[in-house]
Amino acid sequence: MKLGSRQRAVSALGTIFCLLPLIASQVRGQAAAAQRGAQATPAQKPLMAEDIHKNIQVLKGLPEDEFMATMGFFAASLGANCTYCHVEESSGDWSKYAQDNANKQTARKMILMMNALNKSYFGGRRGVTCYSCHRGDESPRVTPNLAEQYSAPLLEEPDVITEQAPGAPSADQVLDKYIQALGGAQRLASLTSFVAKGTYQGFDEPEKRPVEVYAKAPGQRTVIVHAANGDSTTTYDGSVGWIAAPDTDQPVPVLSLTGGLLDGAKVDADMCFPGRIKQILGQWRVGPPATINDRDVQVVQGTGAGGSPVKLYFDQRSGLLVRQVRYVDSPVGLNPKQIDYADYRDVSGVKMPFRWTVTWTDGRSVTELSRVQPNVAIDGARFAKPASPRPQKSAAR
Numbered sequence: 414m415k416l417g418s419r420q421r422a423v424s425a426l427g428t429i430f431c432l433l434p435l436i437a438s439q440v441r442g443q444a445a446a447a448q449r450g451a452q453a454t455p456a457q458k459p460l461m462a463e464d465i466h467k468n469i470q471v472l473k474g475l476p477e478d479e480f481m482a483t484m485g486f487f488a489a490s491l492g493a494n495c496t497y498c499h500v501e502e503s504s505g506d507w508s509k510y511a512q513d514n515a516n517k518q519t520a521r522k523m524i525l526m527m528n529a530l531n532k533s534y535f536g537g538r539r540g541v542t543c544y545s546c547h548r549g550d551e552s553p554r555v556t557p558n559l560a561e562q563y564s565a566p567l568l569e570e571p572d573v574i575t576e577q578a579p580g581a582p583s584a585d586q587v588l589d590k591y592i593q594a595l596g597g598a599q600r601l602a603s604l605t606s607f608v609a610k611g612t613y614q615g616f617d618e619p620e621k622r623p624v625e626v627y628a629k630a631p632g633q634r635t636v637i638v639h640a641a642n643g644d645s646t647t648t649y650d651g652s653v654g655w656i657a658a659p660d661t662d663q664p665v666p667v668l669s670l671t672g673g674l675l676d677g678a679k680v681d682a683d684m685c686f687p688g689r690i691k692q693i694l695g696q697w698r699v700g701p702p703a704t705i706n707d708r709d710v711q712v713v714q715g716t717g718a719g720g721s722p723v724k725l726y727f728d729q730r731s732g733l734l735v736r737q738v739r740y741v742d743s744p745v746g747l748n749p750k751q752i753d754y755a756d757y758r759d760v761s762g763v764k765m766p767f768r769w770t771v772t773w774t775d776g777r778s779v780t781e782l783s784r785v786q787p788n789v790a791i792d793g794a795r796f797a798k799p800a801s802p803r804p805q806k807s808a809a810r
Contacts, residue, residue, distance in 0.1 A: 459476035459477070459478075459669055459671045460476065460477045460665065460668065460669065461474070461475065461476060461477065462475050462476070462477050462480035464477075465477055465664055465665060466480075466510065466511065466664070467508075467511040468511035468512075468513065470521060471521040471524055471525065475744070476669075476671040476672065477664075477665065477668055478656070478668050478669070478670055478671055478672075478674050479671060479672055479673075479674065479741075479743060481663070481775075482674065482741055482743055482748050482774070482775075483743040483744060483745060483748075484775075485748060485773065485774035485775040486542075486543065486544075486743050486745055486746050486748050486774055487520065487543060487745070488774060488775070489544070489549070489774040490542070490543035490544040490547045490548075490549070490746075491543070491547050491549070491550065491551050492547075492549040492550055492551065493551055495510075497516055497551070498514065498516045498517040498520055499512070499514065499517065500512045500514060507660075507664040523543065524745065527541060527542065527543065527745065539746065542745055542746035543745055543746065544746060570700075570703065570712070572722075572740060572747060572749075573714070573722050574698045574699075574700040574712065574714040574722075574724070575698075576698065577698050577699055578699055578700050578701040581699040581700070581701065581702075581711070582699060582711070583699065584697035584698065584699050584713050584715075585691075585697075587699060587711050587713050587727055587732075588690055588691055588697075588713070590727070590732040591687070591690070591727055591732050591733065591734060592687070592688060592690070593732065594731055594732035594733050594764065595687060595688075595733070595763055595764045596759075596762050596763045596764055598688055600761075600762045600763050601686070601687065601688030601763060602688050603761075603762075603763075603788075604630070604686060604688070604760075604761070604763050604787055604788065605629070605630045605686075605788055606628060606629040606630065606787070606788055606789060606790075606791050607626075607628050607685070607760070607765075607785055607786060607787045607788070607789070608625070608626070608627055608628075608785075608786045608789050608791065609625070609626040609628075609782045609784065609785040609786070610623070610624070610625055610626075610782070610783060610784050611623075611624050611626075611767075611780060611781050611782035611783045611784070612624060612780070612781050612783070613638045613778060613779070613780050614778065614779050615776060615777070615778045616776045616777040616778065621781075622638055622639055622640050623638075623639040624636065624637065624638050624639070624780055625637045625639075626780075626782070627791050627795045627796070628682065628685040628686070629791050629796070630685075630686045631651075631683070631686065631689065632649070632651050632679060632682040632683045632685075632686075633649060633650055633651050633682055633796040634647075634648070634649050634678075634681060634682035634685055634796075635647070635648045635649075635795050635796055635799075636648075640659070642659045642661060642802075643658070643659035643802030643803055644657070644802050644803075645657065645658045645659070645662065645802065646658075646799040646802070647678065648796055648797070648798070648799055649670075649678040649679060649681070649682045649796070650796040650797065650798075651682075651796070653669070653670075653675075653798075654669070654670035654674075654675050654678035654679070655667055655668060655669055655670060655798050655799055656668045656670065657799035657800065657801065657802055658802060659802045666801035666802060667798065667799060667800075667801055672719070672741070672742070673719065673721050673739075673740070673741030673742050673748075674741055675719070676717045676718065676719035676720075676721045676739075676741075677717075677721070677739055677741065677750065679717065679718065679719075680693065680694075680717055680723055680737075680739065684737075687734075693715070694715025694716060694717060694723055695715060695716050696715065696716040697713060697714070697715050698713070698714045699711065699712070699713050699714075700712040700713070700714060700724075702729070703726065705726060705735055705736060708728055708729075708730070708735070709728075709729040709730070710726040710727060710728055710729060710735060710736070711726070711727045711729050712724055712725070712726055713725045713726075713727065717739075721739060721740060721741070721742075722739065722740065723737065723738075723739045724737070724738040724739070725737055726738075733754075733757055733764070734754055734766075735753065735754055735755070736751065736752065736753050736754070737751070737752045737754075738750070738751050738752075748773070748774050749773070749774070750771070750772070750773040751771070751772045751773070752769055752770070752771050752772075753769060753770040753772075754766035754768070754769050755767075755768045755769070755770075756768040756781075758785075760785045760787050761787045761788070763787070765785060767781065767782040767783075767785075768780070768781045768782070
């Protein structure tokens with residue numbers, strides 16, 4: 414796929430999630446649905462994708478948020494946007510996503526083929542995915558690329574650190590250095606809340622939008638991005654999370670988070686107060702050193718409460734956190750999410766990143782803070798389930 418096509422694809426994905434009428438695997442669909450139903454409380458029963466979308470034929474049993482994330486995996490694997498598997502008229506009209514085209518029908522067959530391969534040749538474990546063959550292209554590669562064969566190899570890190578790297582420092586050593594670099598344990602313990610304001614810009618968006626961040630220890634966080642067509646709000650109240658967005662961005666106004674997406678929201682909220690980092694994650698392992706932008710970093714992996722691995726990359730010189738990588742499981746593969754931290758500034762004796770870049774299979778965003786107010790009283794209503802977005806007369810705040 415040409416670069417321009419890739420840019421257009423990611424741009425489209427940054428605006429809306431790519432919707433294919435595919436849900437969980439037939440083999441594991443009913444069992445997964447039963448398990449999720451058992452985990453969810455009656456008041457927080459997740460909204461299933463089949464409750465919203467029509468013409469779902471091959472796969473069933475995914476909560477809507479996981480279904481949307483799965484669509485991002487398809488898009489990333491093929492380097493395509495929504496209209497590759499949906500009619501052109503579907504843009505802006507969610508009901509038209511149910512209409513079939515040839516690519517969508519092929520996608521259904523490919524999912525069944527992938528499931529059969531994994532069941533027959535890999536003992537049911539995930540041995541192949543869409544990305545295994547497509548590698549970001551609409552058509553799988555069938556001919557060796559000599560330029561790739563004789564060029565410098567691209568070093569790819571494993572998704573998961575399975576054991577402590579020989580000669581690596583202990584996780585406690587790396588994390589203690591991080592805590593000290595931020596200002597020390599006492600200073601960090603004194604930070605109990607903050608309110609921040611700044612700007613948010615999605616991939617290929619021409620303008621920056623106002624953003625507000627509210628955080629309260631030990632683990633509550635709300636991020637509000639203001640736009641003319643309505644606010645986009647991500648909230649985690651300490652146990653439950655939601656995303657509220659205009660109907661141009663998602664088919665339901667307020668969506669409950671489940672599974673790995675809920676685990677990720679918890680990590681984001683907890684990491685606002687990193688003095689507790691050793692308690693936030695568990696099963697710590699240190700991997701081999703790596704390099705990010707010509708800086709040597711130490712990779713440390715922890716495991717979240719839901720069992721999802723989280724890799725943290727610490728600058729070996731400063732001790733500061735420069736990257737986080739985590740994964741959300743889906744029926745077709747692992748969805749990566751990467752957060753890069755920069756521009757650390759002093760806020761009442763605590764260093765905080767004033768810029769972070771989030772990259773995931775549906776897009777990329779950059780948040781830049783202009784002001785942070787520490788230890789301010791925050792109304793508990795800020796962390797309640799958000800209301801449905803309403804268009805604003807002006808996006809300026």
